[in-house]
Amino acid sequence: MTANAIEAHGLVKIFGRQRAVDGVDLTVPAGSIFGILGPNGAGKTTTLRMLLGILDPDEGTRTLLGTDHPLDVARRVGYLPEERGLYPSMKAYDAIAFMGALRGLPLAEGRRRGRAMLEEHGLGKAADKEVRTLSKGMAQTVQLLGTLVHDPELIVLDEPFSGLDALNQAKLERMIRAQAARGVTVIFSTHVIAHAERLCERIAIIAGGKVPFAGSVSQARDRLRPQVRLETRALDGPWRAALPADAVPEGHFWHFTLPETGVEPLLRALIEGEAGILSLSIERPGLHDAFVAIAGADAARQLEEDQQQESADA
Amino acid sequence: MPELLRASWVIARRDFAAIIFSKAFFFFLLGPIFPLAIGIAAGSIGGQVARDIDRSSFALVMAGADSAAMLQARTALAEQLGEQRVPVLVAVETDDPESVIASGRDTRYLGVLTGNLANPRLIGTQAEIDRWQGPLELLIERARQGEGAAPVRIATRIVTESSGSVEQGRLMTAQVGQALLVLLTMLLAGMVLSNLVEEKTNKIIEILAAAVPIDAIFLGKLFAMLGMAMIGITCWAALAVSAILLAASGLPALPTPAIGWPAFLALGIAYFAMAYLLLGSLFLGIGAMATTVREVQTLSMPVTMGQLIFFFLASFSVTRLGEPIELFAAIFPFSSPFAMLARAAQQDVLWQHLVALGWQAFWVLVLIRFGARLFRRNVLKSGGGKRGLIASMFTRG
Numbered sequence: 001m002t003a004n005a006i007e008a009h010g011l012v013k014i015f016g017r018q019r020a021v022d023g024v025d026l027t028v029p030a031g032s033i034f035g036i037l038g039p040n041g042a043g044k045t046t047t048l049r050m051l052l053g054i055l056d057p058d059e060g061t062r063t064l065l066g067t068d069h070p071l072d073v074a075r076r077v078g079y080l081p082e083e084r085g086l087y088p089s090m091k092a093y094d095a096i097a098f099m100g101a102l103r104g105l106p107l108a109e110g111r112r113r114g115r116a117m118l119e120e121h122g123l124g125k126a127a128d129k130e131v132r133t134l135s136k137g138m139a140q141t142v143q144l145l146g147t148l149v150h151d152p153e154l155i156v157l158d159e160p161f162s163g164l165d166a167l168n169q170a171k172l173e174r175m176i177r178a179q180a181a182r183g184v185t186v187i188f189s190t191h192v193i194a195h196a197e198r199l200c201e202r203i204a205i206i207a208g209g210k211v212p213f214a215g216s217v218s219q220a221r222d223r224l225r226p227q228v229r230l231e232t233r234a235l236d237g238p239w240r241a242a243l244p245a246d247a248v249p250e251g252h253f254w255h256f257t258l259p260e261t262g263v264e265p266l267l268r269a270l271i272e273g274e275a276g277i278l279s280l281s282i283e284r285p286g287l288h289d290a291f292v293a294i295a296g297a298d299a300a301r302q303l304e305e306d307q308q309q310e311s312a313d314a
Numbered sequence: 315m316p317e318l319l320r321a322s323w324v325i326a327r328r329d330f331a332a333i334i335f336s337k338a339f340f341f342f343l344l345g346p347i348f349p350l351a352i353g354i355a356a357g358s359i360g361g362q363v364a365r366d367i368d369r370s371s372f373a374l375v376m377a378g379a380d381s382a383a384m385l386q387a388r389t390a391l392a393e394q395l396g397e398q399r400v401p402v403l404v405a406v407e408t409d410d411p412e413s414v415i416a417s418g419r420d421t422r423y424l425g426v427l428t429g430n431l432a433n434p435r436l437i438g439t440q441a442e443i444d445r446w447q448g449p450l451e452l453l454i455e456r457a458r459q460g461e462g463a464a465p466v467r468i469a470t471r472i473v474t475e476s477s478g479s480v481e482q483g484r485l486m487t488a489q490v491g492q493a494l495l496v497l498l499t500m501l502l503a504g505m506v507l508s509n510l511v512e513e514k515t516n517k518i519i520e521i522l523a524a525a526v527p528i529d530a531i532f533l534g535k536l537f538a539m540l541g542m543a544m545i546g547i548t549c550w551a552a553l554a555v556s557a558i559l560l561a562a563s564g565l566p567a568l569p570t571p572a573i574g575w576p577a578f579l580a581l582g583i584a585y586f587a588m589a590y591l592l593l594g595s596l597f598l599g600i601g602a603m604a605t606t607v608r609e610v611q612t613l614s615m616p617v618t619m620g621q622l623i624f625f626f627l628a629s630f631s632v633t634r635l636g637e638p639i640e641l642f643a644a645i646f647p648f649s650s651p652f653a654m655l656a657r658a659a660q661q662d663v664l665w666q667h668l669v670a671l672g673w674q675a676f677w678v679l680v681l682i683r684f685g686a687r688l689f690r691r692n693v694l695k696s697g698g699g700k701r702g703l704i705a706s707m708f709t710r711g
Contacts, residue, residue: 015695052524055696071527079524085517089332101324102525 005030005065005154005185006051012059013046020046022209023060028187028202030153033180035196036189037291038206039302044189045082047206048158051187052079065154075104078152082159082189084143088132092142093118095131099146110149117145121171137168144172148179155179157188161195162310173199191306197287205291207299217287224285224293228263230254231278232270239273242266258282318533321526325534326541329509333542342542343549345501371402372438372446375411375428380457383431387456400453401446403427412437431458483569488632488659490568491578492652495586496625499651502543503593504617507601508610509535514693515606523694528686532602536594536682543590571659581658581667588674589651593621595678596648599685603692628652635660644670647677683707 006028013021021043028034036044049055051062053070064070064077086095096117097110105113118127126138134142140163147155157176161169176186176199190196196203197217204214213220231253232239243266247256259266263282270277285293292300333339374381384403392400404423406414411428415437425438427450434454436443513519513531522531571578597617604610628649631640635657643653654670657663687706690696 049520049524054520054523054694056690071525074525077524079521081517081520081524083517083520085513085519085521087328087332087512087518088516089336098324098328099521099525102321102522104320107324107327 003030004028004063005032006034006062006187008047008051008060008062010060011047011050011057011062013043013050013055014058019209021050021057024204024206024209024211026051026204026211026214028185030185031180031183032185032201033176033199034185034187035200035203036187036206037191037193037196037203037287038189038295039191039299040306041302042206042299043209044191044206045158048156048187048189052077052156074102075150076153077103078147078150078155080144080147080155080157080160082162084140084163086131086139086143086146088130090131091128092123092131092134092138093127095142096146096149099143100149103150103152105150113149114145117149118142121145136163137165140164141168144175148175152184154185154187157186159190160188161190161192169195191303192310193286193288193291193303203287205294207295213290213294220287220290220294221285223290225260226258227283227285228254228256228258229279229281229283230256230270231280233276233278234274237273237275239270239275242269242273252278318527318530321530322534322537325522325526325531326538327534329535329538330541333538334545339542343546345546346550371404371423372450373406373411373414373423373426374403375406375408375414375426376430380431381405383457383460384427384453387453391453391456399449401449403453480569484572484660485633487568487571487578488656489629491571491582491659492628492632492656495582495589495652495655496621496628498543498547498586499589499593500618500621500625502539502546503590503597503621504614506536506539506594506597507604507613507617508607509539509598510602510689511604511607511610519693528689528694529682532595532598532682532686532689536591536598539594540587540590544587547586572662573658573664574662577664578658582655584667584671585651585655588671588678591678592647592651592674592681593624595681595685599681599688602685602689605693624648625652628656632656645673647674650674680707 004027006026008024008026011021011024011026012019024043024047026036026047036047038044046055050057051064051070053064061068062070065073067073070077087098090098093111093114096114097105097107100110100113101107115124115127118124121141123138123141126134126142131139131142144160147157155176160172160176164172173195176188180186188195188199200217202214202216203220204211205220213223230243233252235252243254244256244259247254263280267277267280288300291303295303374384376384385405388400388403401424406426408414411426414426415423424442424446425436427434427436429435431454434450436447436450438446510519510531513522573581600613600617601610604613627639627643627646629652631637631643631649631653634640640653643649644657650670651674654667658667684707691706
């Protein structure tokens, strides 16, 4: 296995006059869970399609499991596209087997595994039903199982949580973690920050076809300084001069960014100035705050709208 | 290449099973029965009409002896020349012959033959006189000779074939074979047009495109459709042969083709496969550009017209063996299978068919490759960088 499951440098894709993807660099370490986070239309799907070889990049290079011809390693890759699709007249277990067969798994073995996987996920009774008769959630599960049936080393999921209810989202999160625990690399795109924050070791934030940040979730959060929440008994006094310039009062509370010098000098000044410290908490910024800071307010607003839209659709 | 074939096999197997085990396939098999039934019905009605029209005849207004001689002569000539070639005469007694065919009368005579044998007179329209004057004069001539004039009989000796009859016979075999090939290809290859619509409608195309080369998708789909077509043809052929044998009329005897029946039939199957794959790969490429069933339907008409052009080219050249137009039809990929089958009926040269099949197979691969590139570029929007469409045909992926 190569050290990096995916490497991409300067990927560009132009549709008409629009640069849908504009110089994307990505490195996905093997065995990690990697999230591509961004609002709809940011270039997530186009990037994934280029990585998988469905689209050829107009500029830039990419390697997938060590090759620059992604179809050469198709047997080692599983892919769940954003737009789910199955042959409606196929039986559930056969649909799983067919997706495995496309990636080199013998049909008979695929059928055997398909039945077993459906059973394992509580869909044993649906195995012999035609896809057209399944509920949307069941059909999505069938497609996901078809993505995994051939035991891929790399799983690429495009908006996998989209359209799932909370229960199935939790199930999918468990499934992703289980795959990662087996050493499988999982890369998924999402516009829901919470999924990326809960699951991913590393993320890439994408907006307007560019990747302004790629690294660990922790590194993203470290882009912002922690926020301090101070409660004092006294409302005024010489100690106020020790507070940072961005300190905002709210009754007996003060909110401000942790100074670069740390909290100790500030505490000393507050104690000496008899501010009467009732409480002090330091909050590390969440990924959402980091996203706003990195991608900009417009991208963050769109991300929130996408999430609200999806909640309404669900 | 093995991976391409493996992937094609996966696609072909899925498509083939989906078609064969669908209810629609049953109706597909029944398909040719409908035009056949319509043909029989139309033929029956047409025959009835023709018989009705044939009853139209000439009124014979002559004195008793002349009239009897004319009728006797008519019977004798009809035996010699055939019923259709001699006008029917109906003896009519009237003092006003012209009134027999006057408009408004409830009779259907084409004209009136009156006067006597020495001085006959024909009343009718210009068209009917032009058409029937000769045969009626022949009848009168025969009637004048009376019963004593025995018809001349030529002694015959039958040989199995003559140079002229062999050539004519093989030409007929060529034409029949070619027409059958064109008909089957026209009927079946057009179905390939809509073959990628299901994948696009159900959004499966992305799963396929991420797992296997587009060339494999095209190849697999084509061979699945070819397999279905072959099953259909086998069923229809078996049904036709059974019907003919049941009717106890025996199989229609076409003259033996120059290359012999076994080789001709084998070549017929091979050329059908090639014609199907050639037209099918073209149609698949065109149909893949369509995004909806409606668009596919719109494309059907020009595609059918295109097929007719290939048919006209091939059938025009069938009687011009060795001439430039026939050579062009044999070389031009889309008419080549039809022209070469006609050659098989008329020339006893096998190697040219092996060359032709290889040439046609080459074009099938070129067309599949081209269609796949076009699909990647226009439907998947995968431009392949700054490479042109033709240049991209020679690259991987």
